[in-house]
Amino acid sequence: MMKNYHNSSLSLPRRYAITAVQAAAFFYFLHCSFLPFPAMQFPFPAMQCDLELSQNVIEAYIQIEEDKIEPMQTESPQYMSTWTWAYMQSFQEPSWHRALYKHLLEKLGKCSVLFFPIISKEEFHFTLLTFHKNERKWRHYNPLRSLGHRKEERCIDMARNFVNIVEGWLEYIRPQAQVFIETKKKPTLVKQKEGLPTLVQKDLTPTEELTLNWIMQNPLQFPFEDDMECAQQSVSSLDYGMFVMFYMDKIAQ
Numbered sequence: 001m002m003k004n005y006h007n008s009s010l011s012l013p014r015r016y017a018i019t020a021v022q023a024a025a026f027f028y029f030l031h032c033s034f035l036p037f038p039a040m041q042f043p044f045p046a047m048q049c050d051l052e053l054s055q056n057v058i059e060a061y062i063q064i065e066e067d068k069i070e071p072m073q074t075e076s077p078q079y080m081s082t083w084t085w086a087y088m089q090s091f092q093e094p095s096w097h098r099a100l101y102k103h104l105l106e107k108l109g110k111c112s113v114l115f116f117p118i119i120s121k122e123e124f125h126f127t128l129l130t131f132h133k134n135e136r137k138w139r140h141y142n143p144l145r146s147l148g149h150r151k152e153e154r155c156i157d158m159a160r161n162f163v164n165i166v167e168g169w170l171e172y173i174r175p176q177a178q179v180f181i182e183t184k185k186k187p188t189l190v191k192q193k194e195g196l197p198t199l200v201q202k203d204l205t206p207t208e209e210l211t212l213n214w215i216m217q218n219p220l221q222f223p224f225e226d227d228m229e230c231a232q233q234s235v236s237s238l239d240y241g242m243f244v245m246f247y248m249d250k251i252a253q
Contacts, residue, residue, distance in 0.1 A: 054126060054241025055082045058117055061245045065252070072206065077252035078111035082126075085118050085162065097189055101169055105186070108133070109210025115248050118158055126240040128247045129159045131166070131222070133214075138163050138224040143233045143243035156226055163224055170220040177212040180204055 062079040069076045080103060087099035107114060116129040128141040140159040180186050184204045189197040204212075233243050 054244075055119065058082050058126070058241050058244055061248070062115075065248070072110070074110045074210070075112045076110060077113050077115065077248070078107040079115045079248070080107075080117070082117045082119060084116065085158075088165070096165075100165070102188075104166065104169065105173075105208045105211050106205065107207070107211075109212070109214050110207050113251055115251075116162060117244050117248075118155075118162060120155055120158060125155065126244045127155050127159065128244045129162055130247075130251060136219070136222050138222055140224070140226045141230045141244075141247045142226070143230065143240050143247075145228075145232065159226075160224060163222075167221050170215055173212070174215050174220065177216050181209055181212050184209075 114131040
């Protein structure tokens with residue numbers, strides 16, 4: 001269920017809620033399948049199952065939307081996995097390349113908006129962080145601002161932390177971007193069967209070159225906004241996954 005926000009561009013039509021429920025039912029039997037990254041621990045099994053169910057449904061939605069986009073299509077919505085933030089919470093910074101950096105390099109140059117679904121294991125909750133590249137700003141959408149001031153602030157803090165990590169990576173890459181473009185190569189960590197990963201030079205893709213050119217030509221710090229008008233789920237519901245999908249669908253249009 002949701003509250004009515006007549007003035008919000010992200011108000012939720014009933015037909016979308018039906019679609020999300022159908023999708024959730026379809027993936028119910030899949031949500032306990034093997035996960036690619038370490039599972040997070042929750043004190044209440046029912047909440048863990050619901051969170052994993054929402055996570056799998058959002059992942060399926062992202063896959064469907066990505067399949068509609070041509071590989072070299074520019075000014076397109078681009079999506080980061082729900083597992084990106086979860087993986088970064090489980091591993092230290094040197095391992096983040098797998099979950100975050102390589103995807104930023106591939107997606108940022110060709111996107112109009114970049115979506116980061118964020119999972120809060122403390123609040124059993126999803127929010128959505130978006131980077132609007134043409135508007136040059138970050139925006140955070142929380143489908144349950146009535147969590148309470150302290151919990152709401154934690155969700156905002158997580159989003160701001162994510163922004164700091166991404167902008168820190170942009171600052172780190174900028175001095176090297178020209179060399180990567182000139183050589184058409186990028187240093188890449190490659191996992192070995194035994195021992196530590198090895199740094200090798202790999203060919204730069206056209207979309208990665210777009211990202212590097214954008215990094216060199218633009219400021220790398222952007223204002224952050226917490227959206228106060230987005231549609232809200234009811235306090236007693238666990239519909240955060242549906243609302244995150246709705247936000248992405250509406251913004252991508």
